[in-house]
Amino acid sequence: MTKNNIIWHMATVTRQRREEANRHRSMALWFTGLSGAGKSTLAHAVEERLFSMGANTYVFDGDNVRHGLCRDLGFSREERSENIRRIAEMVKLFLDSGIIALTAFISPFREDRQRVREILGPENFFEIYCRCSLETCEQRDVKGIYRKARLGEVPHFTGITAPYEEPEQPDLVLDTDRQTLAECVEAVVKAIKERASFDC
Ligand code: ADP
Secondary structure (H helix, E strand, O other): OEEOOEEOOOOOOOHHHHHHHHOOOOEEEEEEOOOOOOHHHHHHHHHHHHHHOOOOEEEEEHHHHHHOOOOOOOOOHHHHHHHHHHHHHHHHHHHHOOOEEEEEOOOOOHHHHHHHHHHHOHHHEEEEEEEOOHHHHHHHOOOOHHHHHHOOOOOOOEOOOEOOOOOOOOOEEEEOOOOOHHHHHHHHHHHHHOOOOOOO
């Protein structure tokens, strides 16, 4: 592929070889939901389980990405889309490296998540909706940010002054305000075991 004299280098150590060595497929577990819904907690807890089973994993966390790769982006509609697009392109490279990527981004817009599905390929994208009422997220207020949002100090805050579009056909729904963390972790591991062709 040539574009502006940029040529894609083909690796000899391919994704397929890496997957065979890892004894599982690479894929993205895409956690979506309101701030405080449990995406980050779940991504790390699921990673802990998969890693202890011998899988190659990595968690991509919203705040971490915004410290570096996407530090120039804010929270307008366009900037959120660009944030998610960059993350998808980064995760795509990581899928080539053979890992199971677990992502914890609010990713509030359906259109943006659909684009991730297209960038990664539908067979690599497993959408997990962390469903939790706004009231519970607000009560948890893990980062104290809901309080600030109610005071008008956080523009474009999802659930308060910006929309969250629920997934229409997620691969898995977790009711994080009714199920325990352990139950949610079990549900994810059970759901992806076959999809990731686990043999480790
Ligand atoms: P997010 O990444 O979606 O912003 P966090 O993971 O930072 O959310 O915070 C979720 C909070 O909810 C944590 O304090 C966590 O302990 C709590 N929690 C309670 N039940 C669950 C559950 N079933 N799954 C995930 N988190 C839960």
